[in-house]
Amino acid sequence: MAAAEIDVKYVAHLARVALTPDEEKKLAAQLAGILGYIEKLRELDVTNVEPTAHAVPLVNVTRADELRPSLPYEEALRNAPRQANGLFIVPKIVE
Amino acid sequence: MLNQLTISELAGKLLKREVSAREITQSCLDQIARVDGKIHAFLSHDAGDALAQAEAADKEISGGVKKPLLGIPIAVKDVLAVKNQPLNCGSKILGQFISPYDATAVEKLKAAGAIVFGRLNMDEFAMGSSTENSAFGTTKNPWDTARIPGGSSGGSAAAVAADECIASLGSDTGGSIRQPAALCGCVGLKPTYGRISRYGLVAFASSLDQIGPFTKDVRDAATLLSVLSGADPRDATSVPVPVPDYAAALDGNIKGLKLGLPREYMIGGLDPEVKAAVDAAVKQYEKLGAEVVEISLPHTDYAVATYYIIATAEASANLARFDGIRYGARIDGSDPIELYAKTRGAGFGPEVKRRIILGTYVLSSGYYDAYYLRAQKVRTLIRNDFLKAFETVDAIVTPTTPTAAFKIGEKSDDPLQMYLSDIFTISCNLAGICGVSVPCGFTRSPKLPIGLQLLGPPFGEARLLKLAQAYEQATGWHREKPPLTAGA
Numbered sequence: 184m185a186a187a188e189i190d191v192k193y194v195a196h197l198a199r200v201a202l203t204p205d206e207e208k209k210l211a212a213q214l215a216g217i218l219g220y221i222e223k224l225r226e227l228d229v230t231n232v233e234p235t236a237h238a239v240p241l242v243n244v245t246r247a248d249e250l251r252p253s254l255p256y257e258e259a260l261r262n263a264p265r266q267a268n269g270l271f272i273v274p275k276i277v278e
Numbered sequence: 279m280l281n282q283l284t285i286s287e288l289a290g291k292l293l294k295r296e297v298s299a300r301e302i303t304q305s306c307l308d309q310i311a312r313v314d315g316k317i318h319a320f321l322s323h324d325a326g327d328a329l330a331q332a333e334a335a336d337k338e339i340s341g342g343v344k345k346p347l348l349g350i351p352i353a354v355k356d357v358l359a360v361k362n363q364p365l366n367c368g369s370k371i372l373g374q375f376i377s378p379y380d381a382t383a384v385e386k387l388k389a390a391g392a393i394v395f396g397r398l399n400m401d402e403f404a405m406g407s408s409t410e411n412s413a414f415g416t417t418k419n420p421w422d423t424a425r426i427p428g429g430s431s432g433g434s435a436a437a438v439a440a441d442e443c444i445a446s447l448g449s450d451t452g453g454s455i456r457q458p459a460a461l462c463g464c465v466g467l468k469p470t471y472g473r474i475s476r477y478g479l480v481a482f483a484s485s486l487d488q489i490g491p492f493t494k495d496v497r498d499a500a501t502l503l504s505v506l507s508g509a510d511p512r513d514a515t516s517v518p519v520p521v522p523d524y525a526a527a528l529d530g531n532i533k534g535l536k537l538g539l540p541r542e543y544m545i546g547g548l549d550p551e552v553k554a555a556v557d558a559a560v561k562q563y564e565k566l567g568a569e570v571v572e573i574s575l576p577h578t579d580y581a582v583a584t585y586y587i588i589a590t591a592e593a594s595a596n597l598a599r600f601d602g603i604r605y606g607a608r609i610d611g612s613d614p615i616e617l618y619a620k621t622r623g624a625g626f627g628p629e630v631k632r633r634i635i636l637g638t639y640v641l642s643s644g645y646y647d648a649y650y651l652r653a654q655k656v657r658t659l660i661r662n663d664f665l666k667a668f669e670t671v672d673a674i675v676t677p678t679t680p681t682a683a684f685k686i687g688e689k690s691d692d693p694l695q696m697y698l699s700d701i702f703t704i705s706c707n708l709a710g711i712c713g714v715s716v717p718c719g720f721t722r723s724p725k726l727p728i729g730l731q732l733l734g735p736p737f738g739e740a741r742l743l744k745l746a747q748a749y750e751q752a753t754g755w756h757r758e759k760p761p762l763t764a765g766a
Contacts, residue, residue: 189639198594198638199601199615200631201623214636216694221583224652227659234654235661237485237515238710238736239472244514258378264608273603274614 189214280305281441282759285350285498286525288444292339292349299335299349302444303328303393306351310396310442313763317418317427319437321356322364323396331393338391346505348391353443355434356397357404358489359478360384367480368400368412368430371600371625373607381478382510383447383489390505398446399433402627403597404454404482406430407699410690411629418686419462420760422724425683428458431492435462438492439727440763445502446492451482452585453678453703455490456715460678460729463717465746465756466492467499470736471710472517474503475510483592484515486585486707495756496716496747500524503739519737527740528747533567535745538671542578543702549681555719555728556677559749563675566748573671575663580656581705582697587640587653588708593630594637600625632693657708664709668735673745676702678715678729702731712739716746717755727758 191211195202202210256269265272280288280302291297307325314320328351335349354360357367359377361384366372380388387394401411409417409432417432419425420440427436431448435458438446448455450468459466467490474489481487491502504525509518539560544553560570602608602621609624611617626634640649667674680701689696706713711733718730730749734742750756 191635194635194639194642196619197642198634199598199618199622200626200634201619202631206628206631210632210635213632213693214639217586217636217697220694221587221649224580224583224587224649224656227577227580227656229652229655229659232655232658234651235657236654237471238661238708239515239517241472241515241517246511254378259604261378262373262375262605264373264602264606271603274611274617276614 189218281309281444283444284494285347285444285501288350299332299339299393300329302349303332303351306443309440309763313440314442316423316762317420317436317440318415319398319417319433319440319442320353321366321397321399321414321433323353324363328393328395331395335391335393345391346501347387349393350391350444351393351395352387353396353398353434353437353446354384354394355400355431355446355448357400357449357480358384358447360394364397365480366397367404368402368414369625369627369630370413371606371622375605379478382475382512383506384478386506396443398431398437401430401432402630403480403593404430404449404451405593405629405633407453407457407696408689409433410686411627413627416686419683420762421463421726422683423762425685425726426461428461428683430454432458434492435459435464435466438462438464438494439760441759445494445498447489448492449479449487449489450707451486451589452707453700455492456678456703456713456729456731457700459492459715460731461683461727463727463758463760464492464494465496465499465714465716466490467503467714468706468712469503469507469739470712472515473712473737473739474506475508475513475516477510477512481596483589484596485592486589488707496743496750497525497528499714500528500743522740524740524743527744529744530748530751532745532748535568535673535741536671537563537568537570538573538667538674539570540573540575540578540674540676542575543676545680545701547680548677551721552677552679552681552728556675556730559718559730560675562749562752566752568745570675571671573667573674575667575705577656577659577663578705581660581708582701584653584656584660584708585704586636586697587649588657590633590637591641591650592637594634594641597630597634629693660705661709664705664711664733672741674733676731676733678702678731682721682726682728706733711736712742714742714746716750717758718753719755720758
């Protein structure tokens with residue numbers, strides 16, 4: 184059911200990925216096939232099964248809250264597509 | 279010829295001063311010059327830097343310094359940060375990115391004396407099973423250049439199989455180390471989730487990703503695992519379990535160990551030659567004194583579907599950082615949202631877009647419970663299958679892949695068929711256990727490598743590698759070289 188209904192244009196907007204109309208069409212067909220396959224998980228009864236987020240037996244890993252050296256800002260800016268005055272340059276967000 | 283040797287063989291020669299690190303490194307560089315035009319395992323390599331590291335290693339050796347990897351050239355997948363070297367993840371979106379720091383795994387290799395060099399090709403952001411999704415062209419299988427080397431760490435496997443380096447690093451999210459190792463005929467180890475720090479590994483699916491080595495024999499994989507393992511304050515998922523000397527545990531004595539053969543893995547799509555090779559390996563294990571019993575992993579059939587929900591959901595979140603603001607390529611827009619969408623639309627390839635959109639969908643309002651939460655619950659069932667099996671067996675033995683290497687282009691238009699080629703490797707990541715692929719024979723015509731997969735319980739690498747090595751030493755499949763590279 185959901186498989187046939189996927190609105191690729193809307194989901195691509197949520198994901199912030201611009202698609203060409205051709206890409207949208209191709210993806211809609213491919214995703215319908217993949218989602219159709221994924222439907223098989225509905226065969227299983229998962230009542231009272233706890234979800235697994237990851238397989239590591241660790242909880243609440245913390246470190247001491249103390250000052251430590253970090254990446255120098257010149258290094259952090261080294262790969263920026265646009266920068267000036269030690270800052271990332273971005274398009275205007277508010278008028 | 280030096281480039282064909284293993285870490286342990288070279289370490290012995292270096293110790294006796296029979297060879298220099300410079301000679302070893304040069305032999306790898308010569309091999310790259312000779313064969314990489316045919317297989318395209320490397321995206322780039324800095325020969326000058328590699329030789330400079332080799333000379334520094336030779337100085338240390340002559341000064342009597344002893345380190346486990348001193349003077350050994352090791353190449354890395356293009357998904358691990360190496361300070362002052364390019365990092366692209368097989369993608370256009372990172373542009374001219376240069377890593378400002380070393381990944382912990384790379385730092386550990388360097389501290390152990392390795393010569394870390396080269397960027398190895400991969401499927402874009404480790405998404406794929408063939409390297410056909412690399413933005414920089416497909417890597418070819420050294421055994422047959424019309425075929426894929428596997429993926430996503432196809433470059434890492436092909437480079438080791440073609441003797442362009444002594445060992446390499448890759449990453450494995452659903453089989454990306456074991457599958458290409460099987461298809462190229464080398465050893466590929468995916469350690470337990472949490473065994474090796476992932477600091478500096480570009481994240482694909484954070485609950486599944488793990489770094490691991492590609493090597494020419496099991497002993498080298500054990501040596502590398504001891505170097506790479508351990509808790510790291512920079513990766514909160516690295517687990518503080520003691521790191522043994524894995525190579526020292528390889529005593530070949532597997533008498534009385536119990537192997538499980540899951541009946542669910544004998545599927546219809548399993549190639550008869552692959553099945554015959556695995557059957558022969560099982561007989562070999564019995565000859566070596568291991569006991570083989572049939573076991574059941576009842577939720578096997580749900581692993582691929584579970585994986586493609588969890589992995590894509592996590593990828594859609596992890597890859598949000600590639601937005602054209604802080605690094606990489608940027609395509610301007612009239613507002614930030616347009617900038618993000620245009621940059622990502624142009625920067626990501628088709629498979630990455632497909633997975634980001636699938637992942638966004640399964641996490642979106644109204645679908646989260648039906649897909650993502652349900653998949654996490656099925657993941658519990660899959661993990662429990664394995665934990666239950668390991669109550670009665672020491673390791674599980676399976677084929678690594680259902681078929682040998684397929685042809686370039688054969689599955690690239692059918693993403694679901696491509697996903698199903700990972701059917702035997704995916705469960706290991708969902709369960710968070712360890713797994714290794716070792717060569718176990720060849721198809722007849724064309725001659726292509728077949729891989730045997732051994733799966734072990736969490737942090738059970740010592741026994742897993744001991745089992746793998748006993749088989750390897752009894753058979754010698756790992757010594758066969760592809761015609762392309764033999765006799766170099």
